[in-house]
Amino acid sequence: MTRRIIVTGGGTGIGLAIARRFLVEHPELILIGRREQPLAEAAAALREADQASTVTTHPCDLTDPDAVADLAARISDGGAVDVLVANAGGNLGLGSGDLHQLADSWRADFDGNVLPTVLLTEALLDAFSRPGGRIVAMSSVAALRGSSSYGAAKAAVNAWVLWMAVRLAEDGVTVNAVAPGFVPDTDFWRPRIEADPGIVANRVAPIPMGRPGTPEEVAEAVAYLSAPDAGWTTGQILQVNGGTLLGRG
Numbered sequence: 001m002t003r004r005i006i007v008t009g010g011g012t013g014i015g016l017a018i019a020r021r022f023l024v025e026h027p028e029l030i031l032i033g034r035r036e037q038p039l040a041e042a043a044a045a046l047r048e049a050d051q052a053s054t055v056t057t058h059p060c061d062l063t064d065p066d067a068v069a070d071l072a073a074r075i076s077d078g079g080a081v082d083v084l085v086a087n088a089g090g091n092l093g094l095g096s097g098d099l100h101q102l103a104d105s106w107r108a109d110f111d112g113n114v115l116p117t118v119l120l121t122e123a124l125l126d127a128f129s130r131p132g133g134r135i136v137a138m139s140s141v142a143a144l145r146g147s148s149s150y151g152a153a154k155a156a157v158n159a160w161v162l163w164m165a166v167r168l169a170e171d172g173v174t175v176n177a178v179a180p181g182f183v184p185d186t187d188f189w190r191p192r193i194e195a196d197p198g199i200v201a202n203r204v205a206p207i208p209m210g211r212p213g214t215p216e217e218v219a220e221a222v223a224y225l226s227a228p229d230a231g232w233t234t235g236q237i238l239q240v241n242g243g244t245l246l247g248r249g
């Protein structure tokens with residue numbers, strides 16, 4: 001059976017690697033992001049890689065409740081949703097400054113990481129395949145290591161995952177998160193590394209495996225949690241970080 005799979009932030013970085021990982025099952029892929037161009041480029045590359053998959057793109061700001069409601073209605077009209085990978089997000093904090101800037105920074109990280117995940121999931125709630133639906137949110141090692149507003153926003157995603165897992169358990173829908181460590185081959189890091197190349201050595205230093213992660217390695221963890229046979233794994237935050245945090249599920 002062809003699964004309908006949504007990947008938010010699927011036009012770039014980790015999201016694009018996740019979308020590519022799903023091609024093995026020739027799915028109907030639905031990519032969401034704010035900018036049309038990266039989505040269109042990603043869709044073209046994915047179609048070229050596997051002509052048996054279907055790829056559609058939906059530009060949408062997932063922090064906007066009206067836009068999300070509209071998009072979710074259109075997606076639901078097309079049939080049940082088998083997998084939602086709520087990957088859209090980023091480190092949007094503006095750093096320290098006066099209290100106004102601090103407030104803006106915390107709001108930006110909360111809005112940008114929590115709302116895209118929560119709003120789209122809630123808007124699609126009736127559309128998930130029951131049983132068998134899979135929801136995978138994108139957290140971060142920052143949620144457990146301590147990192148101001150970005151880590152706090154990802155910790156909120158973790159708490160939401162636990163709540164949703166219990167809420168949807170009876171329906172046979174699993175809800176989990178993947179929490180990556182340092183994955184520099186992404187738009188998330190590229191501008192920061194260009195500005196300060198020393199970041200890479202600093203970030204790699206505490207990683208026991210002695211190297212950063214790749215988008216593909218994160219995608220592999222998402223593939224497991226999204227698999228049809230992974231129906232008894234729910235409410236978990238899967239750490240993917242080269243051993244940076246040991247023994248934390």
Ligand SMILES: NC(=O)c1ccc[n+]([C@@H]2O[C@H](COP(=O)([O-])OP(=O)(O)OC[C@H]3O[C@@H](n4cnc5c(N)ncnc54)[C@H](OP(=O)(O)O)[C@@H]3O)[C@@H](O)[C@H]2O)c1
Nearest residue numbers: 009012013014033034035062088089090140183186187188
């Ligand atoms: N790279 C890392 O080291 C790392 C580590 C831990 C966690 N993460 C998490 O992994 C996820 C993917 O990040 P990435 O590293 O792959 O960086 P990225 O390439 O910047 O990916 C972020 C994606 O999310 C989309 N997006 C952001 N806000 C959105 C919104 N409001 N509505 C719709 N789409 C939105 C972006 O597209 P548009 O800009 O076009 O909207 C982009 O495609 C993020 O949640 C990030 O926090 C990354």
